[in-house]
Amino acid sequence: MPVKIRLARRGRKKQAMYDVVVADARAPRDGRFIEKIGTYNPNTDPASINLDDNKAFDWVMKGAQPTDTVRAMLSYRGVMMKKHLQVGVNKGAITQEEADKKLEEWLKDKESKIQGKVDKLAKDKADKKKAALDAEKKVSDARAEGLKKKAQEAEAALVAEIKEGGAEGDEDVAEDVAEVEEAQATETQTEAPVEEAPAEEAKEEPKAEAVEEAPAEEAKEEPKAEATEEAPAEEAKEEDKKEG
Structure with a gap:
């Protein structure tokens, strides 16, 4: 039977690797094989070729026909x-x-x-x-x-x-300082009368009490008015005595 030395594909998609096999020429590419003699990885640079040279030589001498790719590999080795x-x-x-x-x-x-x-x-x-x-x-x-x-x-x-x-910056700083000082002086002047106001009110309070005591003095004078009213009564008594 005709025998070939060829590649059998394995590996992931877009990461293919191959086995170098000796197989019947009538067998499918990835089908049954007689013997595996090496591997081939084209994803490296240079490509990685692991091959049993003695077995490959024996099969070549026996008449096995390598494919074009495998022939190039055998020549390389x-x-x-x-x-x-x-x-x-x-x-x-x-x-x-x-x-x-x-x-x-x-x-x-x-x-x-x-x-x-x-x-x-x-x-x-x-x-x-x-x-x-x-x-x-x-x-x-x-x-x-x-x-x-x-x-x-x-x-x-x-x-x-x-x-x-x-220079403009210095003038601005001086103006700011002057404004602050003026504001402080104004606050001092404004606060002073407010603090003295309670003292003045305290001084005026006795006057208010004096005004309130005036009715009491009028009440003391009322008995005098009654005495004045009793005088006509005594005069009336004296007139009765004279007439009698």
């Missing part, structure tokens, strides 16, 4: 290079020692390229972060400088206003 050298060994074109030596050199060269790419990506990321920080710092410095300039202008304007209105 040196499996296809190893197959090419092994075919040369089988045909007698080169010895096994020479094939192993060439494969080792190729793997070292490939590893240095991969490491160079990783370092370049890390450097680019650090440079972008530094540039962003520098731009942010520049904006912050410009904003701080603008605020400082505005504060200096406001301070200068305030000093100029104080210098221009210094």
